[in-house]
Amino acid sequence: MDDAVRKMREWSPPPPASPSLLVHSPRQTVSHLRRRRPHRDWDPSSGSPSFAARDHGPKPSEVYGFVGSITTVIATAVYLAWAYTPEPCLRSLGITYYPSKYWALAVPSFVIVAVALSMVIYMGLNFLATPPPTSFSTIFDENSRERIMFSPATEEERPIEPISDISVVQTNNLMFGNT
Structure with missing residues (x-):
């Protein structure tokens, strides 16, 4: 056992493969990174990087669009299930708290009427802002x-x-x- 302890104490790490990779402080790390030449997978004369060299991953707008579309589909499915499923079936599934079925028709009707009225009001305001034809x-x-x-x-x-x-x-x- 004494030989194993002595070998452990005498052991030293192997020399680094390259002296440029040995870094001792954060300041040296930053300076090393600044001096390092950027690696490119593409020829600068070709004008654009190859497919493999481009940044991969979705953009935030793509993620929000995907999440928004999935949310819309799920919300529509839940709405249609709530609107068309009879109340006894909902109670048998254990769903006892839900809005009145009146709102299944009232909310879409209110939205359609509000959009139509806003279009009529917008056109009316444009007619009010336009001078008469005899002017x-x-x-x-x-x-x-x-x-x-x-x-x-x-x-x-x-x-x-x-x-x-x-x-x-x-x-x-x-x-x-x-x-």
């Missing part, structure tokens, strides 16, 4: 530009006409002819 503000506004007429003397040297609005008179003449 000149539907024809002219602060950005309207009258067409500039050039004299026939400068007709050959006339530049490109600036952007302007077509007048109502010209539009009526084009559509309905000279009346």
Whole structure:
């Protein structure tokens, strides 16, 4: 036994395989990591990493979408089971506390009516914010530009006409002819 104890005391760890991997303090670890060259599985000249080199794993938005879809399916199944299962069957399963069956029809009806009314109110507010059809503000506004007429003397040297609005008179003449 003395030989085993003596061998244990004399034993020393083997020398490290590479001196760069021997780290003694957190500061040396950080400096070692900063000096280390990043490892790439892809050729930088190809432009994009290979499939194996890309980060794997779902994005949070994908996880929330998946969880949300599963939750919606489960909630719909529970709702339909509650709405269509007769009360004696629910009691025989041991379910004694549940909302009144009135709400199985009332809540969806209230939601549909609320959505329809909100659309009607939104369109009504838009009609209230729009000037009446007889108002000149539907024809002219602060950005309207009258067409500039050039004299026939400068007709050959006339530049490109600036952007302007077509007048109502010209539009009526084009559509309905000279009346």
